[in-house]
Amino acid sequence: MGLAQPLPNPHQDYQTREGAAVSSLYRYAQITCIGLLLAPISPVVAEENASEAPLELTETQITSLQAADGSAELGYRVESIQLGPLGNTRLQDTPFSINTVSGDLIQNTQATNTTEALKYVPTVYSNTGASQITPYFTLRGFSASTWNYNMAVDGMRNFDVYQPMEDKERIEVLNGANGFLYGITSPAGMINYSLKRPTAHSLREFTVGTYDKQVYGHLDLGGALTDTLKYRLNVLQSDKGDTNGMDDQSQKRHLYSGALDWQITPDTLLMLDASRSRRNLEHAQALFMTTAHIGIPSAPNASKNWGAPYTGAMDATNRFGIGLETKLNDVFTLRTKARYSRIERSYLLNRQVWQNNDLDYRWRVDSQQEFDTIVKQFNLFLDANLSTGPLKHLFTLGVTRDSYDSGDSGYRGTTYTTVYPGDLHGNTHYRPWSEPPKGTSTSQETHYTTLIFADRISIGDHWTVMIGGTRARVDDRSTSRNSAGAETTTRYDENEFSPAYSISFKPIPELTAYASYVESLQQGLVAGATQANAGQVFSPYVSKQKELGLKASVGGMDLSLAWFYIEDANQNVDTATNVATQDGKAIHKGWEFSATGRLTERLTLTGGFTKLDAWIDRASANERKTPQGVPESMAKLYAEYDLPGSNSVSGLTLTGGISYTEEVPWDAANTLYVNSVTLLDAGLRYRARVYDKDTTWRLTVSNLGDKDYWTTRSGILYLGAPRTLSLSGTVSF
Template identity: 25%
Template sequence: MTVAHPAALRPSAVAAALALACLVGLPAAAWAQPAPSTAVAPFDIPAGPLDQALVRFAQQAGVGLSVDASRVAGLRSDGLRGRHGVEEGFALLLRGSGLRALPAAGGYVLAPAAPPAGRAGPAATGAGPTLATITVSAEADSSATTEGTGAYTARSTSLATRLPLAPRETPQSISVITRQRLDDQGLTQLTDVVQQTPGLTLAQAGNAGSDSSPIYARGFQVDNYLVDGVRLVDSNYTDIFQTFDTALVDRVEVLRGASGLLNGIGSPGAAINLVRKRPTATFQASVRGELGSWSWRRGEFDVSGPLNAAGTLRGRLVAAKQDNASYIDRLHEKKDVFYGVLEADVGPDTVLHAGLSWQRFDATGHARGGLPAYFSDGSRAVWDVSASAAPEWASSHREYSSLFGGVEHHFSADWSLKATVSRSFNAYDEVIGYASNGYPDRLTGAGVGLWAGRWAATPRQDAADVQVNGRFNLLGRQHDLVFGATAVRTAYFAPAYTNWRHAGWDPSIPNIYLWNGLSPLEPYNPQVGTDDSDERLNSAYGTVRFKALDGVAVLLGARVTDWRRQQRSQSWTSASLTTADRRERGVVTPYAAITWDFARDWTAYASYTDIFKPQDYKTPTGDQIDPQTGVSREFGIKGSVLDDRLNLSAAVYESKQDNLAVSIPDTFAPDGSQAYRAVSGTRTRGFELEASGELRPGWQLSAGFSRNMTRDRDGQRLLTNVAQNNFKLATSWRMAGVGNGLTVGGAVRWQSGIYADNLGPARNQRFEQPAYAVVDLMLKYPFTPQLSATLNVFNAFDKRYYNTTGNSYWGAPRQLRLGVEARF
């Protein structure tokens, strides 16, 4: 079989096909019918259009269904939750619709409910036309897709081990931010998701995506971002992905702990995987518009469904546009998003998909930091929340684009092959300017200057992954196996500019109290050299899950990695050329775990893996820190209760590592980036508690508490600017008896205090942010089954707090957003 490389696909053709489908109307789907099943099983089907509820029920039950589309048009269902037999489930879904499901060859057929005794129905009288029937069948739905479930938890994930496992079966800590949570809480970009995810901390010291705003997990900086399981190209600047938009995302998966088995490179912090939406089997479309504080304007469009009468070709188109000012003076942002994907059944056992995605983010008045935190006399400087450190000319431009494709083939019910290829093109151009240079005089406002610089690059990545997944029998038991190989090549070319000090340019601001961002003008900063890099990562992996005993499974896995990075820096001013060739061959990252179902709904586990992560951090002299190495261990208990609707977990962990990169405050490498020092013999310990799912019909909950402590070999605490303790909770409750179904919800995030020492003019001050909590609120009301409105109130009590230590960058104050959504 030959699979077309995504670069050969014409983006315009994909977009045109999807747009045409939207104009002409999408026909209903059809699948090959499996044998019907009548087993009692758990179901989780939200309230909504009856046709969608029936299709989801058929998928989860693994039965065929034939239905006259005109009979269910415009009808609603209250949904279905709990354990039910197939016929009982159909009866509950169809209650009040005047329809019933009757057994038929290969599944069920939808027909009018039996008329009352003594009255003849249309069939008996011969009245009524005979309408065409659409045949629908589906396999049992064990996918990880969260769209349409209405849930705050996922059914399965393969992020940790590459095996598709339920959360309870996965021997590591994983959080999933579902599509329902993204919609309920108004989480439109990755930083919003991070702030609501248990175990993650955003230490934001500048505007979104600045390199001064790292994400931490378990005491380690997170720089492992993936889309559909493929690590994103970064060119040493992963922070640009913090502005990734979620309009095209089905869910965000966060794996905490070492992730080397996932992609060959991983720290013991976390990996963040954004999973894109896929085409749906039935037609659906939505249009959403939002208005909010600080001139917030956003629109989204999403249409999906079959493109032919047989349903063997399906497509999806997503577009979004956003324009907003900010609570920070002069900051203005724009975002554009486009995503299109096609999916085709080329046989009963083979599915092809291909698509493209494109995003653009532009910001003016963009600052890498806040105003100085201290006056020249050493006292604290407290600025207005709206005070900006950015001149008018400071800006950020980012583009992310990707062509991708793949094939999935089922050899049998137990064995399948999945292959994916992708080519990603990114570009960024950051014109840096922020007034954090110096300490102002308390009376005159003099003494502050601008830091100014620029960095840009056009990184490109080609990636291919092939994996085989299946089950096999040994010693009378069935076991699971996955194995495969990954090849990734990342290259970038970057112009080099002068950073921080520029000949003939005066960075000083005469009076910071009167500053309006118009002066000083942008310095003349021509290109002074080039930096380019070629990085290759080739690896093979495998994981086997042995069902050693009843309720006991042993997981063994490994990834063997070859890594090489060639870099070259050329200075035009000094006519010098610097090269570096770093490589690691045959690095083995082992993985071992055991799970034990010690009760019907509860599992205990233990897992172990090595740490190997090449690093891009630089010392004050410009040398790169050697790869981080070490080991990570985790022990925990997981539960799946209330008919598998609620997932619970508790974990303790320990990581030992060498070459941990620790930032040095207010210190830069020669290229202007943040400077770090390498610390070996460090130890990180902590524990996490998490609950996600449905407590009762209509009541969704996600809650998590984490505590982490990182110390050096002498027992001294590291990373004091990152909170040791975090608590996050989000909940929503749909009150079916209020109007058409009012939904109320909210979220709270709390963190313990943070601090940093050796700050201020004399390097003898401690900057401290005490513990604080931020509360968000949400109301959603459907006026009709197709039209609803949502009100989100962020930081409802207008809490004032610093996001991190070192400068005066405030967290966002109270913000309101009102959205209206129409579904078809």
């Protein structure tokens, strides 16, 4: 089934079943897109009395009585965020460093995946470049991914690899250790996706566009069905055209996502959501592996596909959620959520493993047969808003439970003995299809239980103290079977109390200074299926973080500055022996600065920088070395400028961005580095009324200079995305 079958195209069945059903939609989308683009320069063929009248374009007045949180009108500033178990909180009042990417910014930059959506967040490094098999990120020098428990949806831990952007209201990046909020996670941080919720006002938008050579259509509907019942619906269909500016790679996608809010009583709200998403990535870009004595060559032409046609990935998720919020009385509020997810996953990728200085290579092929993961989640929180003398308390007590049951995920992987002549800057080659030899097979059942309490104490108008803690527990049972059928079962049963403290001072409403201390339990390293010591389980450990920060609102800008110091266990994969190890400590300290908003009436900016000093301490090897895959400096800036209105450019906005990443160590010994890279983006956005409808056109060119570059993680080299052009039109009806 899936990639376990020796088929040239492991995803062909899905295309056959569903391709015919949506092909007519794509043809309609292409025609509609062309029509929208030509409309501003075409005459109106209207009713008989107006047949000679030309089409009149006027500047769109999008301003409403109050601009939406995170909207372009507000410079993408977000006032309220989801702070996990603590619920919705004002961003400026949180004693943590948090970056946000609003839904408007995702749409206006035409991001189609998490890597693109986070490209201007100054604290995030995308280790895996343009590869979309499994995205990995680095925050504060630590790895963040689904496998490190650094992903959440609506404040609940998330186990999906692929996330569509079209049903997301915003993405919130909580930088640094967060075990106090989410239990067992790495100290990198948490990337939380907030789903679009029903709207009180009528919302009807249709977007059609092209991402590289892929045509897609997206319908976003919302509004009130009755006085107490509101809805939201998002539907996406995309064809399998080439994506990422890369030859032959395609990613067919669909999404059906809905939500209902029922205001049962003035004090009780019932929330429902359900979604089905699927992507089929075909002809994935190859990965590359080198050694210290070979070095790192200059990156080849990234628009060429160095992978094999039979590679790719399939990810699908069915998700159902229900939530209830009720105000019991003037003091107590009850919040609860439950979610069921079925996650389907398979992949097949290949790597060039270089053998010598001529870059002769062997092919390594890795695959995971199609398997299901069932996730059942529940949380319950009781909030108390009360006073004790001059002190005001917002107290939260709650429990979360995540049950993860992964089916038999048969892994196949091998490095073939045939040596191919090196031709990295010439023509692409790939080995003929054959099923990889049988490898390990793993099933896993894991339960995460977290008890949390937090007391946020307001002392007068200027001081707030938070005292909290989490008792996190993991119960894990993993069964592995090798190619000979021998079975090994490992058990993991640990728990730890993680305290958290903070103090905030607000001399004026627009300025907050804070200091915080957080500890976080982490599950010990489990060597991956591709490591020489696959399945080895290391001891759990506790990371410790100190943070000082300032948050300010100045004019139309939100500014944030944070200093942090983190101690964590050192984990790495020896690139020579391919053995995963956990030895010594990793010390990461540094500065983060971010800014978002309207600097002037017409100029919008979002971006910032990270300056990190990370090193290995008290380890048997690589003392004072920078952990592999960790850049110590990053700077990013996205800008929009609304041109002054005139007959020719009314409603026109210039857009662009720049990002810089310092050189990144390829290995733990710091013998080789991936070169630093600076990337430029540019674009236009045009707003007008066409046929009495508000319309928006967007043109984006990513990697304007078509620069070829590497990114890296765990000794693997990934190609960045080449120059990519995106074009879309949105009509409100």
